Amino acid sequence: MITHASFLQSLWTGGLQGYLVVGFLLFIIGLMTVLLRRSFLLQFMGIELMLNAINIILLAFGKWQGGIPTASVFYLFIIGVAACEAAVGLALIVELYRLKNTTDADQHSTLSH
Amino acid sequence: MTLTYIQWSALIPFLFPLAGALVIPLMVLTRTVRNEKIVRWTVWLTSLWVLYAAIRALMQLWMGGHQPSYGPLLVDRLTQFGSLIVLGSAAITVLQLWDHLHHEGWFKGETLALFLFSVTGLMIFMATTHLLVLFLALEFFSLPLYTLTGAIRVRREGAEGGLKYFISGAVASSCMLLGIVLLFGLTGSLDLMKISQFAQQQGWSDSLMLLSLGLILFGLLFKMSAVPMHQWTPDVYQAAPHPISGFMSVATKTAVFIVFIRLFIWGFLTESQGLSATVQHLLSMIGILTLFLGNLTALAQTNIKRMLAFSSIAHSGYLLLAFVSGTEQSIHYIFYYLVIYGFTNMGLFGILTAFGWVGSQTDFDHARGQGWKRPFLGIITLVLLLSLAGLPPFAGFYAKYFIFRELISSGHVWLAILAVLASLVGIYFYLRLSMVLFMEKPLQGFNYAKDHHGLSPYFWSSLSVLICFTAIVALSIWPQWTLDNVAVPTTEQPFRLIEPFITGN
Numbered sequence: 001m002i003t004h005a006s007f008l009q010s011l012w013t014g015g016l017q018g019y020l021v022v023g024f025l026l027f028i029i030g031l032m033t034v035l036l037r038r039s040f041l042l043q044f045m046g047i048e049l050m051l052n053a054i055n056i057i058l059l060a061f062g063k064w065q066g067g068i069p070t071a072s073v074f075y076l077f078i079i080g081v082a083a084c085e086a087a088v089g090l091a092l093i094v095e096l097y098r099l100k101n102t103t104d105a106d107q108h109s110t111l112s113h
Numbered sequence: 114m115t116l117t118y119i120q121w122s123a124l125i126p127f128l129f130p131l132a133g134a135l136v137i138p139l140m141v142l143t144r145t146v147r148n149e150k151i152v153r154w155t156v157w158l159t160s161l162w163v164l165y166a167a168i169r170a171l172m173q174l175w176m177g178g179h180q181p182s183y184g185p186l187l188v189d190r191l192t193q194f195g196s197l198i199v200l201g202s203a204a205i206t207v208l209q210l211w212d213h214l215h216h217e218g219w220f221k222g223e224t225l226a227l228f229l230f231s232v233t234g235l236m237i238f239m240a241t242t243h244l245l246v247l248f249l250a251l252e253f254f255s256l257p258l259y260t261l262t263g264a265i266r267v268r269r270e271g272a273e274g275g276l277k278y279f280i281s282g283a284v285a286s287s288c289m290l291l292g293i294v295l296l297f298g299l300t301g302s303l304d305l306m307k308i309s310q311f312a313q314q315q316g317w318s319d320s321l322m323l324l325s326l327g328l329i330l331f332g333l334l335f336k337m338s339a340v341p342m343h344q345w346t347p348d349v350y351q352a353a354p355h356p357i358s359g360f361m362s363v364a365t366k367t368a369v370f371i372v373f374i375r376l377f378i379w380g381f382l383t384e385s386q387g388l389s390a391t392v393q394h395l396l397s398m399i400g401i402l403t404l405f406l407g408n409l410t411a412l413a414q415t416n417i418k419r420m421l422a423f424s425s426i427a428h429s430g431y432l433l434l435a436f437v438s439g440t441e442q443s444i445h446y447i448f449y450y451l452v453i454y455g456f457t458n459m460g461l462f463g464i465l466t467a468f469g470w471v472g473s474q475t476d477f478d479h480a481r482g483q484g485w486k487r488p489f490l491g492i493i494t495l496v497l498l499l500s501l502a503g504l505p506p507f508a509g510f511y512a513k514y515f516i517f518r519e520l521i522s523s524g525h526v527w528l529a530i531l532a533v534l535a536s537l538v539g540i541y542f543y544l545r546l547s548m549v550l551f552m553e554k555p556l557q558g559f560n561y562a563k564d565h566h567g568l569s570p571y572f573w574s575s576l577s578v579l580i581c582f583t584a585i586v587a588l589s590i591w592p593q594w595t596l597d598n599v600a601v602p603t604t605e606q607p608f609r610l611i612e613p614f615i616t617g618n
Binding site for chain 2: 027030031034040043044047050051054057058060061064065068070071073074077078081084085088089091092093095096099108110111112
């Protein structure tokens with residue numbers, strides 16, 4: 001069981017918990033951005049933030065387990081996937097902007113019966 | 114690097130659709146109008162041929178009983194079964210796309226290339242035993258589907274549906290990725306076998322491990338559109354081209370259920386009975402909610418595609434309930450259900466194209482009285498709808514009956530009663546579409562299909578519908594044959610990852 005003091009200590013000295021806390025916080029900030037913001041671009045940035053938060057957690061785990069190469073390789077793949085998502089997402093946003101001249105999510109509600 | 118014969122035979126089924134997807138963009142480079150018709154035929158025939166070749170390769174493996182593997186790709190019976198459904202529905206989709214894309218006036222080679230990428234991704238998704246490859250394959254089939262939803266750029270709803278699917282899908286796959294990463298951090302491995310062994314030794318006691326399991330489950334439930342995560346389904350199905358909606362409802366769902374079986378039933382949920390009971394409890398709640406919400410919301414729909422979307426949500430509910438009984442037979446019944454559901458839904462989405470309902474003309478009002486104009490298609494629609502509703506002489510009845518019987522014999526009588534009630538509600542809206550087709554007069558001021566009576570003028574989509582209809586009739590006549598020769602052999606594994614948590618009754 002981690003005591004309060006040793007938790008703060010590990011945050012201060014750069015232990016695993018510190019990285020995990022930062023990673024989870026970023027993930028939740030990203031998730032909240034997607035859920036609460038009403039602009040497609042900001043929602044999209046939230047998704048990228050979530051992926052990068054996962055990268056921090058992944059690399060922290062990799063370091064903690066003695067620097068096994070799987071984590072670094074996985075990290076590069078996630079970066080690649082994030083780039084692909086950026087390409088697809090921005091293309092769709094540009095397409096919608098051309099149709100309606102706005103990226104406000106609430107203005108795009110043709111598809112509710 | 115030289116590959117052995119066995120390694121090649123494991124790789125070949127994946128290489129065909131991938132090669133097709135890579136070659137097709139090169140084929141459409143020409144800008145000459147004179148060549149356009151030839152290019153269209155070439156592209157279309159190429160995509161049909163690669164699908165056929167992959168189906169043939171898999172059929173040879175299946176018939177010979179070979180279950181090869183290459184690296185993290187395990188082409189066992191489970192993969193072969195799922196890939197055959199995905200490839201079969203993909204071939205039917207390609208047949209329908211010829212007509213649909215011509216109706217919309219938007220025949221582009223990229224559509225078929227993206228589609229084949231998605232097919233490859235789905236096959237890898239089912240075959241892999243490595244969680245990194247699992248995530249990459251998830252994105253590999255999802256990203257093309259996001260763009261395919263908005264493929265027809267002349268339709269205004271297309272891009273909107275695509276972006277909605279993109280944002281919700283990306284969040285779900287990020288959550289699943291977080292689960293995978295946590296699992297990696299806790300077990301030190303991404304290999305499914307090693308993780309399962311770790312879980313068998315340590316149990317799923319750690320709260321962080323439960324969180325990671327929950328996040329992976331969330332990602333899978335999102336893709337199979339179970340209830341709290343179902344909101345994207347109707348919008349995306351309505352926005353996408355009709356054949357692509359059919360493909361998403363059949364192929365994606367099949368792939369996700371296969372992965373669910375591989376990861377959870379045969380992988381994570383080993384002897385730790387406490388956890389598997391919890392998961393069963395969770396699945397029964399989600400299943401019943403999905404069933405009721407799907408069926409009840411479908412009652413209120415006035416758009417055929419939205420109605421079919423909610424019906425596909427409800428069918429996820431039936432499939433989830435089959436996991437609750439947790440016997441070896443119930444897994445067979447899931448495979449059986451997937452075969453029948455696949456043919457029925459591909460047929461129903463194909464009928465939209467065969468009737469010539471373009472773009473967003475898929476309201477019930479567009480279908481009024483059309484059954485008399487094209488009697489053959491009308492009767493086929495009626496049979497497929499009754500099969501989907503689960504009425505006795507048709508194949509869909511056996512699929513539901515087996516699942517309900519298994520629920521009752523494993524002691525979940527109340528779940529079975531609730532499920533039967535929900536499917537009774539479902540019969541109403543399936544019959545309502547048949548009523549609209551046959552018993553209501555066309556409205557004034559609607560742009561109905563041209564007045565020549567008889568067969569549909571759209572050959573390829575009608576052919577695909579006929580194939581599905583024939584399959585459903587055959588399955589209705591010989592239900593036991595399919596169960597014995599398709600569903601039961603699928604669970605014959607060369608090796609299970611570990612002994613399954615379910616114990617046969």
